Amino acid sequence: MSRPKTRMIALYGKGGIGKSTVSSNLSAVFAKQGLKVLHVGCDPKHDSTLTLLEGAPVKTVIQKITGQIRSAEDIVMPGVLGMSCIECGGPEPGVGCGGRGVSRMFEVLDDLQLIEQGDFDIAVFDVLGDVVCGGFAAPLRQGRAELVYIVVSESVMALFAANNIARAMKRFASNGIALGGLIVNQVDETTPLEGMRKFAQALGTRIIGVIPRDPMVRRAEVLKRPVVELAPDSEVAQVFRDLAQAVLGDSAAAHDVPTPFDEAGFDAFIERTFGGE
Ligand code: ADP
Numbered sequence: 020m021s022r023p024k025t026r027m028i029a030l031y032g033k034g035g036i037g038k039s040t041v042s043s044n045l046s047a048v049f050a051k052q053g054l055k056v057l058h059v060g061c062d063p064k065h066d067s068t069l070t071l072l073e074g075a076p077v078k079t080v081i082q083k084i085t086g087q088i089r090s091a092e093d094i095v096m097p098g099v100l101g102m103s104c105i106e107c108g109g110p111e112p113g114v115g116c117g118g119r120g121v122s123r124m125f126e127v128l129d130d131l132q133l134i135e136q137g138d139f140d141i142a143v144f145d146v147l148g149d150v151v152c153g154g155f156a157a158p159l160r161q162g163r164a165e166l167v168y169i170v171v172s173e174s175v176m177a178l179f180a181a182n183n184i185a186r187a188m189k190r191f192a193s194n195g196i197a198l199g200g201l202i203v204n205q206v207d208e209t210t211p212l213e214g215m216r217k218f219a220q221a222l223g224t225r226i227i228g229v230i231p232r233d234p235m236v237r238r239a240e241v242l243k244r245p246v247v248e249l250a251p252d253s254e255v256a257q258v259f260r261d262l263a264q265a266v267l268g269d270s271a272a273a274h275d276v277p278t279p280f281d282e283a284g285f286d287a288f289i290e291r292t293f294g295g296e
């Protein structure tokens with residue numbers, strides 16, 4: 020009997036918005052549920068797996084020269100709860116291209132047939148979305164991620180990055196890639212979600228989860244453990260479990276092509292929606 024295809028999801032968003040926090044906790048919840056998980060950090064910062072490796076040193080794909088990668092073990096690091104982890108890495112500051120690590124990683128995945136032979140139930144890609152260049156857009160290409168979730172907060176720059184990601188997704192829509200929703204990572208709980216709902220609606224999508232600000236997240240980061248493991252009874256851990264459930268129940272076919280703003284339209288929307296008292 021052939022096993023179902025690996026489900027591929029990608030989380031995009033501006034740097035520092037909380038992609039790694041959300042994606043690593045989602046991966047931990049999936050693994051805890053018994054799924055076989057591949058977690059891939061696609062950010063030159065190479066810290067997506069910080070809380071998943073139990074403090075083991077990170078080896079990145081970009082650190083390896085071509086001939087050195089002969090098998091999956093050369094790039095895959097064993098993580099908590101039996102998951103497999105990859106960090107693309109990036110160039111030294113001042114040289115090379117940031118997205119090159121991501122393009123290189125997909126070449127290696129294809130060469131090694133890692134997804135096809137890895138027996139994974141789900142692959143989670145944590146992707147920097149400030150610049151949607153060829154490298155960072157690689158997960159949106161044919162046969163890669165099927166569902167994308169964009170992590171946002173109520174800051175204009177985060178929404179600007181989200182709109183750009185949606186523009187790239189519109190371009191790649193014929194690849195079958197779908198925008199599954201926005202994940203709001205709240206910087207400030209006192210800000211009403213109304214503006215975010217309007218933003219989601221304008222993009223032709225929805226809000227699939229709202230993550231509260233919780234000091235436990237930073238504590239987990241310092242102790243290098245997923246929050247869902249360190250504090251399973253916390254409110255934020257329950258939010259991650261609910262989000263994981265929503266993602267597992269999602270399907271690319273359920274979504275229409277996103278309808279992002281052009282630049283002038285984005286500015287006008289921000290002013291109209293957030294410019295009041
Ligand atoms: P990204 O991967 O998008 O660059 P991170 O997930 O590394 O962002 O988050 C950036 C910082 O914000 C980290 O120090 C993280 O611990 C903190 N952080 C993210 N989300 C929350 C939250 N919901 N509550 C508290 N701290 C958070």
Ligand code: MG
Nearest residue numbers: 038039062067
């Ligand atoms: Mg990150």
